[in-house]
Amino acid sequence: MLNRIIDYSLRNRMLVVIAALLLSAIGVYTANRMEVDVFPDLTAPTVVVMTEAHGMAAEEVERTVTFVIETAVNGATDVRRVRSASSTGFSVVWVEFDWDTDIYRARQIVTEKLSTISDALPANVGQPTLGPQSSILGEMMIIGLTSDKTSLEELRTIAEWTIRPRLLSTGGVAQVAVIGGDIKEYQVLLSPEKLRLLGVSVHEVLAATKDMTLNSSGGVLYQYGNEFIVRGMLATKDADQIARGVVKLTDDSQPITLADVGEVRIGAKSPRLGVASERTQPAVLLTVTKQNQTSTIELTEALEHQLSDLQKSLPKDINISTDIFRQSRFITSSIDNIQRALIEGALFVVIVLFFFMMNARVTTISLVAIPLSLLVSILVLKLMNLSINTMSLGGMAIAIGSLV
Incomplete structure (x- = not known):
């Protein structure tokens, strides 16, 4: 069988050359667009x-x-x-x-x-x-928010309501978790003495505050052939307005408000469930997890673009740091090292062949066969839905000696 293949190749040299060039072009095109990662995905679905x-x-x-x-x-x-x-x-x-x-x-x-x-x-x-669709190697970036003027409470609010939704809208992101900072909440601090004096129970306060800041519909008002939609605009961010909310009416129809039975304020949620810092400075961190079969390097570039746009709309004293942890940096470094070893190994094999065999034809064949074989291997990886990683490139480097 092997003799027939060799004989056919010798009789159709031009066809073999064209096929080799075509495979090389397809291999280079595929290699530039394949997913690059540190390790293959070893997690079962x-x-x-x-x-x-x-x-x-x-x-x-x-x-x-x-x-x-x-x-x-x-x-x-x-x-x-x-x-x-x-x-x-x-x-x-x-x-x-x-x-x-x-x-x-x-x-x-x-x-x-x-x-x-x-x-x-x-x-x-x-x-x-x-839970989000990700793997054990899915955590790909940690983003830090620090500021000298903005409070941790505001940083946490910006991270959850501005930055996190923007990052989740990026294709390939599975989850964005926020760590550190203070969670902003509206707090009603009741006074037992005032509750007892006014005859108000805690359950009445809870019932009154449950839907106190939700807008409501009042139906439709018809007048002179026109329709007017009636809405009750109750949503507010002002603690003073919330304090004027009515809990109940007295026997003589006088309103009892939240301010009458306690204090309404904006504060940090207690207890604090997590603390984060960056270079000893208190910070808010966002951990980004990617979806399966997503290129880490391409997704990192997309996130960098999103963060650069977000930075323009944030207060100038807020610093966004993306250097805390970047899986793409480790991937690039590992792949570059193995690629360098791959090239050096191939050149070493060619040099050894030339000096030991003193045959330029054999050396030329090795120079052509080694890169062509590697490109064909990349095509096989693509057909099997595998990625370029340290293990696959390491296997190729070891196989060079066996190939020659």
């Missing part, structure tokens, strides 16, 4: 189910929430393993599928299973939600 159970102990969460979810997904199609972790007020279930399972199909299967257990969960348990 996994769907994460998260459930909040406020006020429940870990044992109760395990028995009434986690066990119910595990039982529902255990018999799902193509499920190979189910793991879980239960803590106070929170349940996490990892559902692993077979390697050849499409992740979107896996998420659909889990969603269908979860829809059947809504009645089996306790009433005070939140709806089970699916």
Whole structure:
């Protein structure tokens, strides 16, 4: 068989040259557009189910929430393993599928299973939600926000309501988590003496404040052939206006407001659940997680572009730092080192062949065969939906000696 291939190649030299040039062009084009990563994705298709159970102990969460979810997904199609972790007020279930399972199909299967257990969960348990679609190597960037003038409370607000939505709109981003800073909230500090004096209970205050800042509809007013939509504009960001909200009426129809029974102010949520810093300076951090089969380098460039646009609209004293952690930097450094070793190894093989065999033809054949074989290997990686990474390039470097 090999003799026939060699004989056919010798009789059709021009066809072989054209095929080699065509493979080289396609290989270079494919290599420039393939996903580049540090390691191949070693995570089986996994769907994460998260459930909040406020006020429940870990044992109760395990028995009434986690066990119910595990039982529902255990018999799902193509499920190979189910793991879980239960803590106070929170349940996490990892559902692993077979390697050849499409992740979107896996998420659909889990969603269908979860829809059947809504009645089996306790009433005070939140709806089970699916975690972001990412892998163990998905965390690709940490962004830091620092300022000398803006408070940590405002930094956290800017991070959650301005920067995070913008980053999530970038294609390939699975999740953006905000760490550190103070969470802004409107606080009503009740006075027990005033409540007792005015005859107001805490439940009455809770009922009055539940929908106090929500706009409402008042129907339609018809006048002179026109329609006027009536709206109650109650939404406000002013603590003083909230303090004027009515809790109840006295027997003589006098309003009792929040200001009469306590103090309304804007403050930081307590207790603080996390603290972040950058170079010893208090900061707010955003961790960006990418989706599967997304190029880390291309996504990093897209995020840099988004952040540069955001910087123009933020206060000038706010600094955005992207050098805390960048997976793309490690990828570029690792790939460059292996590529350099690959080129040096190929040249060393050619030099050894030339000095030991003293044959220019053999050396020329090696010079052509080595890069052509590497480009064909890249095409095979593309056809198998694999990425260019340190392991694949390392295997190519080792295979050069066997090739010659």
